[in-house]
Amino acid sequence: MSDIIWRSIAIGIGATVLMDLWAALLYKVFGQQRPNWAPVGRWVWHLRDKVFHDDIGDAAPYAHESALGWAFHYFVGIVYGIILVVVAGASWLTAPTFLPAFILGIVTVGAGWFLLAPGMGAGWAASKRPNPTKIRALNLVSHTVFALGLYGTALLIR
Structure with a gap:
């Protein structure tokens, strides 16, 4: 059992x-802005008081918000790795297939669109941002890459 847990964690990482x-x-290659995990860290810090903000930038800063944002980013990845193994079954670890990883990768976009973005004041699926279509497309592609990472890591450690 502990082997399954450690492998699930490794897959998420x-x-x-x-x-x-x-x-x-x-x-x-394209000059695309890197993800800034500091606002996410600020959002996580303020979850004890409030989930949805008009603008997370207006919330009181937290000294370690960047580190907290990065840690949360990896924590969520680990949780998704565990969810994949729970849903697909432990047998998936011995014979991984891409489809369950892909489905989970696409489903997880919903957490960003319907919890994180509105929670930080960006609106549902980044609707309050000047370029929501671009953000949504990048989210879908990034989560597809995440799915490839789930599958590829599972193949590497099977």
Whole structure:
């Protein structure tokens, strides 16, 4: 049982690392702005008081919000790795297939669109941002890369 848990955690970490490498590639090749995890850290810090903000930038700063945002980013990736193994079953670890990872990757976009974005004041699916269509497309692509990371890490550690 502990082997299954550790492998699930590793799958979540591996997928999150690949997603971060993808963001670095987009920055290097296309000049796409890197994700800023500090506002996410501020949002997480303020969850004890409030979930939905008009603008997370107006909330009181937290000294370690960047570190908290990064930690939360990896925590969520780990949780998604565990969810994948729970839903697909432990047998998936011995013979991973892409479809369950892909489905989970796309489903997880919903957490960003319907919890994180409105929670930070960006509106549902970033509707209050000047470029919501671009943000949504990048979210879908990034979460597909995350799915590839889930699958690829599972293949590497099987």
